Amino acid sequence: MKIDSVEFFYAAMPEVTLAADGSQDALLVRVTAGGYVGWGECEASPLVSIAAFVTPRSHGVCQPVADSVLGETLDSPADIARIAALVERNSMDLLQAAHTFSGIEIAMWDLLGHRFDEPVWKLLGYERSAPKVPYASMLFGASPAETLEHVKAATIAGFRAVKVGWGGFGESTPERDADHLVAAREALGDDGLLLVDAGQIFVTDLDAAAARIPALAAARATWLEEPFLPDAYRVHDQLAARSQGVGIAGGEGAHTVHMATNLIDYGGVSFVQIDTGRIGGIGHAKAVADYAAAKGVTYVNHTFTTHLALSASLQPYAGLADHRICEYPVEPSALARDITRSALELDSNGEISAPDAPGLGLEVALERLGPYLRTVDISVDGTTLYASGNSAGRTATVDA
Amino acid sequence: MKIDSVEFFYAAMPEVTLAADGSQDALLVRVTAGGYVGWGECEASPLVSIAAFVTPRSHGVCQPVADSVLGETLDSPADIARIAALVERNSMDLLQAAHTFSGIEIAMWDLLGHRFDEPVWKLLGYERSAPKVPYASMLFGASPAETLEHVKAATIAGFRAVKVGWGGFGESTPERDADHLVAAREALGDDGLLLVDAGQIFVTDLDAAAARIPALAAARATWLEEPFLPDAYRVHDQLAARSQGVGIAGGEGAHTVHMATNLIDYGGVSFVQIDTGRIGGIGHAKAVADYAAAKGVTYVNHTFTTHLALSASLQPYAGLADHRICEYPVEPSALARDITRSALELDSNGEISAPDAPGLGLEVALERLGPYLRTVDISVDGTTLYASGNSAGRTATVDA
Incomplete structure (x- = not known):
């Protein structure tokens, strides 16, 4: 399978306060490959993490995260590790890259879980x-x-x-x-x-x-x-x-x-x-x-x-x-x-476990996110590098 | 003096290659306070570093860099250290913040050097x-x-x-x-x-x-x-x-x-x-x-x-x-x-020194940068957070 798309969904509460409460916004990531879909989440600062995906390159080891991900082969956990190493190398000087890639990587695991009908932990x-x-x-x-x-x-x-x-x-x-x-x-x-x-x-x-x-x-x-x-x-x-x-x-x-x-x-x-x-x-x-x-x-x-x-x-x-x-x-x-259709609830012992279900075992309730979604537009020299709702996640011109 | 403005200038070569050559782009920063001007430079990934300045906050310790800088008092090196500590605290969870702040901090030293008519090293x-x-x-x-x-x-x-x-x-x-x-x-x-x-x-x-x-x-x-x-x-x-x-x-x-x-x-x-x-x-x-x-x-x-x-x-x-x-x-x-009107040239011993001149001792040749400047527009929910050429550096709505 080839990675066809990486999409970001920036959701936030109507008011984001100065409280030390990290749940006031979220950056969801949807990855598609070979007809399968996986979801992940980056922590934190959605706009900056999106920018690190689409930014024009600065030089050979300061490339946008997109350039190490889109079009790559994703057939196994070894591919995830290989792509992770690519990002570490090609975005060595792009500080935010690790946060951006985290959500993408999680989505790749979720996607493989669905592909193989196995929980990620397996x-x-x-x-x-x-x-x-x-x-x-x-x-x-x-x-x-x-x-x-x-x-x-x-x-x-x-x-x-x-x-x-x-x-x-x-x-x-x-x-x-x-x-x-x-x-x-x-x-x-x-x-x-x-x-x-x-x-x-x-x-x-x-x-x-x-x-x-x-x-x-x-x-x-x-x-x-x-x-x-x-x-x-x-x-x-x-x-x-x-x-x-x-x-x-x-x-x-x-x-x-x-x-x-x-x-x-x-x-x-x-x-x-x-x-x-x-x-x-x-x-x-x-x-x-x-x-x-x-x-x-x-x-x-x-x-x-x-x-x-x-x-x-x-x-x-x-x-x-x-x-x-x-x-x-x-x-x-x-x-x-x-954000999710179900939750990891405490059992009668007051305990929880990673779900015994394919991938991460949770469905994203995209239809409930409408009120929270923020649209983001980023352009350089008048060319759009990122626009929310563009299913490609970014335009083809980012490397120009 | 209060910090009145922080402006970014994203310059790049017409073609940015994959060579390991970090001089293919640059993010200059101009800070003004009390009628004085200072210049600095961030390394690297200009778009992402700009985004970290203007991004909406995620929570109390994931604030945009701007919120710890604009309007702050800048009268002495101790103020620079105080503002640096503010950024470290308030942007603790914003990974790119250190790169963004670096150029701002350098510009603050240059500005104080002009204010006190002393080289930064003094x-x-x-x-x-x-x-x-x-x-x-x-x-x-x-x-x-x-x-x-x-x-x-x-x-x-x-x-x-x-x-x-x-x-x-x-x-x-x-x-x-x-x-x-x-x-x-x-x-x-x-x-x-x-x-x-x-x-x-x-x-x-x-x-x-x-x-x-x-x-x-x-x-x-x-x-x-x-x-x-x-x-x-x-x-x-x-x-x-x-x-x-x-x-x-x-x-x-x-x-x-x-x-x-x-x-x-x-x-x-x-x-x-x-x-x-x-x-x-x-x-x-x-x-x-x-x-x-x-x-x-x-x-x-x-x-x-x-x-x-x-x-x-x-x-x-x-x-x-x-x-x-x-x-x-x-x-x-x-x-x-x-980018600069003069350079630090090797002397007859093949040596160089930090200039014995106010601030960083170099003038930015803004008028020569035209061909290299990239315009950046960043908006969230249709509201512009950053637009190149906006002298405020960002609009007043970033915290909304």
Whole structure:
């Protein structure tokens, strides 16, 4: 099969706020080849990722992503890896390329799943899709009482694990943060898993991060996520050495495999969190999962958007039964809920699994997206390089 | 002063080929504040970098670069650092942001230089601009004879150092590469500096890279540049341990300070090469230069475009007299030559220095750019977010 088309669908809520809520927009990708269709999703900044697909080339290793994808042969997972290597080489100097390609790569896996009537996780070599314990991802409340209330609501909804983050954590005093952690633990009960996301708030300030460790340990937090800039490995490792049993987590921003494995090798993390919509897709994420498993580090998905992205993010570690924790977007936008015809719902154990169905196992409800779709037009020298609704995804003149 | 406007000028040669020649296009940035003007340049992919300036926001930490820049106070270098930190935070999830901001940041330094009537290197704290030994950057020839001819031409033009790279190096046998290295050394004579650029060709293959070491050592190559993927630190370090005195060099793709310092700390490089047009600008590059100097690693600029970019890339280490080597684009495109009214020419010693003149010390010849300028139009939902020639750089509706 040859890749016939790559189309983008940029959907957004009517109002996109400054909240740390990644579900306010989405960039869906539809790939067709040999009469089959696959869907994927890029994370994030839809307009910029579209531009990286159609941009005029700058030179031999700064080519638009389209030039390494359109017309390529797609018959097997090996073809996906080959195309991924082409993009890495030909778009070496195009920074956004990894985000753009991630959604395309995911769609290629979905397409092959439909072609072979197999779930993606089987194509990846796993024999079964092991259940995961989803954690409800939420922001800290404005007060400890509000944090308690939010976490309590998640436990009532059936979650055995909760992650709280952002919302001022790390910006004030350790005592202020400790009060929120006590509230979260109280709401969760003794048995629940408590995860905490610092959102890079300490930048590179080891002491500021370390000042939060006693309260995190007292609240029996399983991990502290992204305390620092993601590539500040040394301070990660130093914090891990004094973290009193609280694991350090990170990796969501990785846009190459090595960015994630370096965090394991040099940053001392116990949990590596991968967003398939950023790292280059499912193949790259699987490489990290394999590496993490070999190193005794727990692989976790990073997902804050749709259930299409959630399924894509579960595939790379679906068969790693010991890697149990899974991020689950608990308060997604209406857009994120509407994008797929069905969702990955919690079972009676409060668990989820990657679907046992062809491809990603979810259908995109294109007919429901109308109210959210944004039209994009990009032209250079008066020639249209991209226009929403053009089924070719781009015009033939992009290389001119 | 408040930042009044940020304008982009996308210039390209009439035909942009697949050659590994980064001077085929350029993205100039003009910043105005308080009646002063500064110029900078982003590297690379002009359309995508423009899109990252004007894109609608995705969420609180995926904002367009414009939102952290326009209207900000710009009175001192501390303001530049403050704005850089704003961009890093507010555009955390927008991958292309570092490339976009680099050109803006450089323009802010140029502007402050004009405001205070000082060269940028003085604003950075250096007392003098030390001379650098420029190397002529060129591709390997199709045959050893052609490589010899090219290198010879550079020595006749007054260069005491030459870098040859790409052009099939590493793709065939070590013997083939050895023939080219012998030719290059022969053309250069005993005293010239020979530098070799592998362009990531060995990906992560340590043995393939190591197989070239004997010929590199025999030709007395000062460095082997980018043998591997830039964040594959371990193989860099392993190669460095068996490199027979040939230094390992890398860093041009770094888009954060830590990506460069990690290459020093974990990759065992002896030379760190920074592109101010990618790493976030002059401030970030200076941080790397300081770190390199402290660690006994030699700082080198990475420049393959215009003399505006060359001046910007010299500033961060202008005062580090022991860091002597400097990349010099020896065969730039007509566009790259035309962009500035003057150039940084080799003196009678075959050396160059960052200009002792306000700002970057070069004037942009806007009137000569007409034939090269590309017009860009970007709209979402029918609303123009960017249109070349709009002096606001973007319309007021981008945040709507």
